[in-house]
Amino acid sequence: METERLRIALGYTGVISQRGGWWIGWIDEIAGVNSQAKTRGELIENLGSALDEALEMR
Known part of the structure; x- marks a missing residue:
């Protein structure tokens, strides 16, 4: 299993x-x-949406 790290947002x-x-x-x-x-x-795309939602709740 290979794991990859990438920038989703700044x-x-x-x-x-x-x-x-x-x-x-x-x-x-x-x-x-x-x-x-x-x-x-x-x-x-899903991770970006989930991140947006989490940041809105902060």
Whole structure:
């Protein structure tokens, strides 16, 4: 299993990997911001949305 780190938004790092038929990921800097999807692109989009929601609640 290979794990990849990428910038999701300024100052926030997404950690993503593929497990079985799913892509899973989370934001390192904010606990509880995570997602899963069938494709890598969909996961990155989902993580961005989840991060936006978390930041709105702060």
